[in-house]
Structure formats: structure tokens, C-alpha cells
Amino acid sequence: MAEDKKEKNKEAVRSFQAVKGMHDVLPADEPYWEKIESVVRALAKDYGFARIEPPVLEFAELYNKTSGDTSDVVQKEMYTLKTKGGDMLALRPEYTPGIARAYLEHGMSRLPQPQRLLAMGRIFRHERPQLGRARQFTQIDLETLGGVSDALYDAEIIEVMSDLLAGLKIKNPTLKLNSIGCRVCRPLYKKQLQAYYRAHEKDLCDDCRVRIDANPLRLLDCKEPGCEKLKEHAPSILDKLCINCSNHFKEVLEYLDEVKIPYELDSRLVRGLDYYSRTVFEFYADGPEAQIGAIAAGGRYDYLMETIGGHITPAVGGASGVERLIAVMRAKETAPNGAASTTPGSKRVFLAHAGELSKKRCFSLLRELRAKGIAVTESLAKDSLGNQLKVADKEGIGIALILGQKEIYEDTVIVRDLTSGIQEAVPVDRLADDLKRRLAAK
Ligand SMILES: [Zn+2]
Ligand SMILES: [Zn+2]
Missing domain, CATH: 3.30.930.10 (Bira Bifunctional Protein; Domain 2)
Structure with missing residues (x-):
């Protein structure tokens, strides 16, 4: 059992x-x-x-x-x-x-x-x-x-x-x-080809022996060494x-x-x-x-x-x-450049919540930013801000948006340059334009 x-x-x-x-x-x-x-x-x-x-x-x-x-x-x-x-x-x-x-x-x-x-x-x-x-x-x-x-x-x-x-x-x-x-x-050429190969039948592979009658042209296609050798002297269709x-x-x-x-x-x-x-x-x-x-x-x-x-x-x-x-x-290493299906990290921003309470607002803010043509990544399922920003780092993203309770009340978002560490609060209604300007400079 x-x-x-x-x-x-x-x-x-x-x-x-x-x-x-x-x-x-x-x-x-x-x-x-x-x-x-x-x-x-x-x-x-x-x-x-x-x-x-x-x-x-x-x-x-x-x-x-x-x-x-x-x-x-x-x-x-x-x-x-x-x-x-x-x-x-x-x-x-x-x-x-x-x-x-x-x-x-x-x-x-x-x-x-x-x-x-x-x-x-x-x-x-x-x-x-x-x-x-x-x-x-x-x-x-x-x-x-x-x-x-x-x-x-x-x-x-x-x-x-x-x-x-x-x-x-x-x-x-x-x-x-x-x-x-x-x-x-072609039929005349096929006959000639058949006659040539019939005379050499014993040197052909098993498949090719069948091909003589069934599909003689394919005799010229065989990669078996014995058959390959016979090709050299086979009649050429270009003459026929x-x-x-x-x-x-x-x-x-x-x-x-x-x-x-x-x-x-x-x-x-x-x-x-x-x-x-x-x-x-x-x-x-x-x-x-x-x-x-x-x-x-x-x-x-x-x-x-x-x-x-x-x-x-x-x-x-x-x-x-x-x-x-x-x-x-x-x-040949002719890799296409700039054809990646996702936007490179340098041209994306990262949105992080600072506490579970702002998570829902982040979800709708993602949608608003994407509608305005901003490529935005997140890892909202992670609880701490630190863990979220680690993801931004791994993806090579240079700009983080941080949204906490305070920002929701003020209708702003903290925009942090992850390279310099400098940050400022930007009103939501100016956010997309501000990000476009920053991304263009990256
Ligand atoms: Zn013809
Ligand atoms: Zn063969």
C-alpha cells in the first residue's frame, strides 16, 4: 500500500x-x-x-x-x-x-x-x-x-x-x-540518369536503389559517401x-x-x-x-x-x-541592437510603495503613468522599501518613485535619482512631464 x-x-x-x-x-x-x-x-x-x-x-x-x-x-x-x-x-x-x-x-x-x-x-x-x-x-x-x-x-x-x-x-x-x-x-534526362545509376547500382545506398525507379533526381541529393562519389560523373541536366x-x-x-x-x-x-x-x-x-x-x-x-x-x-x-x-x-555575432522587446533599465522608472497602505494607490498610479507613455517597473508585492529598491538596482533602473501615506495626502510622489541619491517631491499632475525630461537626460 x-x-x-x-x-x-x-x-x-x-x-x-x-x-x-x-x-x-x-x-x-x-x-x-x-x-x-x-x-x-x-x-x-x-x-x-x-x-x-x-x-x-x-x-x-x-x-x-x-x-x-x-x-x-x-x-x-x-x-x-x-x-x-x-x-x-x-x-x-x-x-x-x-x-x-x-x-x-x-x-x-x-x-x-x-x-x-x-x-x-x-x-x-x-x-x-x-x-x-x-x-x-x-x-x-x-x-x-x-x-x-x-x-x-x-x-x-x-x-x-x-x-x-x-x-x-x-x-x-x-x-x-x-x-x-x-x-x-526532364523525362529524357531522368532516363539518362537512371541508365547511369543502374550501371552503378551496387555502389548505391539502400535508399538510392529505390530512388532509381521512384525518384531518380533525388539520387543527386544523397549525402552517403558512396552515392556522393557517383554524382561527379552523373550526366548534367544543364546539358539536357x-x-x-x-x-x-x-x-x-x-x-x-x-x-x-x-x-x-x-x-x-x-x-x-x-x-x-x-x-x-x-x-x-x-x-x-x-x-x-x-x-x-x-x-x-x-x-x-x-x-x-x-x-x-x-x-x-x-x-x-x-x-x-x-x-x-x-x-556571426550580428546581434540586432536596440531591438529588445522590453525597454532597457536606463529608460524605465521604478515605482515603490513605502508601506502597505499606499500599495493600492501605487497600482492605479502605474496605470496612469503607462497611459502617459512612461515605462514603469515595480515589485509591489515586496513589503519593505529596501527590498523593492534592490530589484530596481538589479534591473539597472536609475529613477525610483516612492509613494507613502504622506505623499498620498499631498498628491505628490518622491522622485529619487538612484545614481546621485538626490530626491524631491513632485506633484502627481506634473509627474509624467518631469519623468520624460529626466529619462531623456539618462
Ligand atoms: Zn524543358
Ligand atoms: Zn544514396
Whole structure:
């Protein structure tokens, strides 16, 4: 019996930890988030990307049909759940299919084309957590949908991504670029690739042996040493592009030259999702932070809408992972300054009560000061004035307001400069102006 009870108690005090691969965003991270959000917002305004936010849950089928049921994202990494009503839903493993669905569902093709849309929110992928890879992370996603399949829009998405990195002081990123062709030229290239890899099947990893038939392009993506080696002599898609794809790609490069964005061609770059056609790109941080993985990536996906019941709709997009951006910013020590979410101690005042009786009046005085734009901190739950002022000291606050019974009767507050120790009684009706003047001088 006693043992039983002990067990139960043990159960009751079980301490919880965050789920593997899912991280808390802590107050210390906030300046980075704020900086990134403000840069994204400014870019969206400049380029005319309007905010859209599709739901976190979509029908799993949406991703099977678009991202591809042979892609890792769908095959291995999707969090799915069956509702009580029997629907199979998925936590979004990426933004693009949901935004494309919303575009069709809301008849956005009737609006001026292309539509430029921006989303920023949580993404879920059940993969092995490692550097730069978590199971819940945050994406900034940009999509240009509709209109014509013009290389100008491919270049524009890349340009915005490049501006985003520059805005965050992530200097000299490497931009890798490739074209993976269209329905005309890609099947021919795939056949050639299959023939090449079939001849080397015995040197491939187990996954890649399956890929030869299921998804040959992904053979170029494998990081296993044996497979990596075979890539070197694999046929290059850039030699196999049809005339339209080849012209499109050439134009993308010309537009990038026009705005002086440097790039490297990488004929092995294929991206992990099935729906891409023509342009694909990835940005990597300069130096050792390159190992964090791509910090922005995307491509064109003209056929995606067709797979979910729309017409062929030209579209191109890119995404960037916020947590990866922050990891690079931290490593490169490009900490945002002045972006803290709370006012620094030097620009705040501290309100203390001198005795329990004035505590209630302090509570309303806090409200009055905040309404007048004064950042005010307190520790009113502490009983002694000394203990309260210790908190002010810890927070680096230079001005204390002290309110006792006497001051309540006189309708004044004692304003004490905590650095010099000089204090004076200030009438409540002049208090806000007096504090603004003092804070400006700090
Ligand atoms: Zn083509
Ligand atoms: Zn492999």
C-alpha cells in the first residue's frame, strides 16, 4: 500500500520537458525575432507581398499530391493525424501547397496577376534533430502566383531572399542555382540518369536503389559517401534542357546579373520536393555556418496547381527558416541592437510603495503613468522599501518613485535619482512631464 502511494506520488511529480526537436523561443531570443520580423515586413511592403496565413492543419492528401509521395517530406517526415470524423490531416510540412490551395479556393486568379503572397509561421517535420534541423521550426515563405512563367519573377524571389539576408547583416552568402527542366526535357534526362545509376547500382545506398525507379533526381541529393562519389560523373541536366527551359534559365541569370547578385551554377541541385520545374535555388551562409544548411531556398513550380484541380499556373517561391537565420546571426555575432522587446533599465522608472497602505494607490498610479507613455517597473508585492529598491538596482533602473501615506495626502510622489541619491517631491499632475525630461537626460 505504502509502496503504491509512493509510486503514485512519483507519477504526480513527473517533470516535463519539451518534446524532442521542439524548442522554446525564450525572451533572450526576442531581439532576433523582432529584427527578422521587421526586415520581412519592410521587404514585403517594398516588393508588394501581401500577408496570407493558411491553417496549420490541411488534408494530408494535399501534400501527397503536391510535395510528392516519394519525397522524404511526405514519406517520412509528415505529422499526420486521423480526426474523430475519419479525416486524415497533416501538420503542414511546408507552406507552398497550402498557399496554392488557398489561391485556387479563393479565386485569386481573378485578381491582378501575379499575386505576391507572404506567410510566416510554424512548420512541422518529423526528422532526426541535428544542427539547423528541428521538428518544429518557423518559415518565412514568399510566393509569386499566376501570370506568365517569366524569368523576371524567379529573379525577383531570389532578389528578395538576398535582400532579407543583407537586411540581417548575413554577408556574402553563396547562392546555388540550377534548372531542373520541364515536362518535355526532364523525362529524357531522368532516363539518362537512371541508365547511369543502374550501371552503378551496387555502389548505391539502400535508399538510392529505390530512388532509381521512384525518384531518380533525388539520387543527386544523397549525402552517403558512396552515392556522393557517383554524382561527379552523373550526366548534367544543364546539358539536357529543352530550348524553352534553357532560354528561361539564361534569362534568370541575366536578371540576376542586372541587379548584381552573384551565383554559382550547381547542376546537382535538385531540392527535395516533386513539384519544382525549371529554376531551383539555395542560399548558404559564408564560412563555417554553411554547415547549418540552406538558409533560404526555393524554386519554380508551374505544375503544382494542376495537381490539385486548377489549371497550369506559373508560380515561383522561396522560403527561409527563422531559427537557422538566428543561428547564423548568433554565430556571426550580428546581434540586432536596440531591438529588445522590453525597454532597457536606463529608460524605465521604478515605482515603490513605502508601506502597505499606499500599495493600492501605487497600482492605479502605474496605470496612469503607462497611459502617459512612461515605462514603469515595480515589485509591489515586496513589503519593505529596501527590498523593492534592490530589484530596481538589479534591473539597472536609475529613477525610483516612492509613494507613502504622506505623499498620498499631498498628491505628490518622491522622485529619487538612484545614481546621485538626490530626491524631491513632485506633484502627481506634473509627474509624467518631469519623468520624460529626466529619462531623456539618462
Ligand atoms: Zn524543358
Ligand atoms: Zn544514396
